[in-house]
Amino acid sequence: MAFTTTDDGVRLYYEEQGSGTPIVFIHEFAGDHRSWPHQMRYFSRGYRCATYGARGYPPSAVPEDPAAYGQHRAADDAVAILDALGAEKAFFVGNSMGGFAALHVGLRHPDRVLGIVSSGCGYGAHPDKQDGFRAESETIAQAFENEGAEAMSEWYGVGPARVQYQAKDPRGHAEHVRVLAEHSNLGASLTMRAVQKSRPSLYDLRDQLAAMSLPLLVIAGDEDDGVLDTDLMLKRTVPRCGLAVLPRSGHVTNLEEPELYNRLLESFFTQVEHGGWGPRDPRSISGSTTGAK
Template sequence: MPLIRTRDGVDLHVEEAGRGRPLVFVHEFAGDAASWEPQMRFFARRFRCITYAARGYPPSSLAPAYGQEQARDDLVAVIEGLDLAPAHVVGLSMGAFATLHLGLHAPHLARSLTVAGVGYGAMPAEHAEFAAAARTNAEAIRQGGMDAFAARYDSSPARVTFAAKDPRGHAEFRARFAAHPAEGSAGTMQGVQGGRSSLHDFAEGLRRLRVPTLLVAADEDAPSLDATLWLKRTIPDSGLAVFPRTGHAINLEEPDLFNRTLLDFLTAVDGGAWPFTRS
């Protein structure tokens, strides 16, 4: 599989399958490129599917710096490096923030945006507390290692629904999470999670966003649900899907529903049936 070299010298491991319009998947903090396997298998029948491991996540290399701008620029590097533009871009959580920032910074690279499970720390009232917690979590990773951190992080109310529905899939997910290198995870937690601004800081840009956007939230993932509802009110050309009795790892917990919802959206966009809002 190809490696994409970023502007600051980080090698990003990229995986690809299928033919057709480009469709890029961007993973969450607790996940990795393998977290999109149910989508890679389904959508490769119709699309050119690409996923990649974020900086600090093997087989990608560790990085000199971690932050929201770097996460966005890494996504840009993948799209430009593989000549994918304009691509459908799908992000979950940390990957959804990168997807939104791509739409704000380089909308010409995106054919559509799918923003799932976004919003932790995004609301102004919780932003400072979330940033402080991220710094504490980064230190916990450095001091206690990934195995102990993964067990605690993965026991939140927004995560336990996955374990209840799919114990085998959840066990595989946690094992991969616990195996992530502490240095990359701590840097990501501190720099990307803890260093990003509130989405409210980008409200004017989001109101001007004219890329077709699908927002996906889970009703057992309260921090994401609140922020996603705000995004629905803010992004003019957005649609909202809320999955019932579902937690944060939406695409893994409900892969069939996620795939069908996403396929309907992509089909509408490609068929010219997702019109821009007229003011």
């Protein structure tokens, strides 16, 4: 078991496999370091892959102080894993909560980033949805405190953007829900309040995102309604952003459609490494649909 210690003294558990250009995988709220099996197995053939548990997710430490959590901490922790690998730069790949973290790595530490993949990212970001998302986040935090992870996983695990995974792969979905059921109640409730509920809206960061020159691939499931509007905003805002929408898919696309997800990542990595993922051609940005004058 490998651990590293962050600059504020929190121990993070991580696993690594393979050699080559580093990829750091960042899990979603309902997951942990076990959330990337298909990607770790596939990409470790040609890359140095790392997956880790966020603070609050055993075997990583579970700080008791709410101030030890936050969106900035989530981004800095991903870079701490890169430091533990002894590498200067990496591709950062995150889903949902991890997708937000990957974007914030790009904003806070652009010199450490080769490229970003942000999937399932956007919940609560749209101004019309922010208040409702924060109220729901508080409800979930209280559920961990009052019901416990195992009980609440029975309903959280079959949310409207997770039933797609259940329908396609019942066994894989059951394993996914079991990971959620094993969460630390304290770590999950603090993460939900201090990271999820409290994170800044991506719409408020549009100026920073527009100035971000890093390659970005955004991936969404077409039935993950909570992210689609925000992901279109990211496509239209970040200069080097591509958007892939997976058909008949929900929130955990890396688990739900691993072959398609991996092909998208592989193409993205290859294009970035060969200088082929440049900014959008300005001629494609027009109020005209045909270019007629």
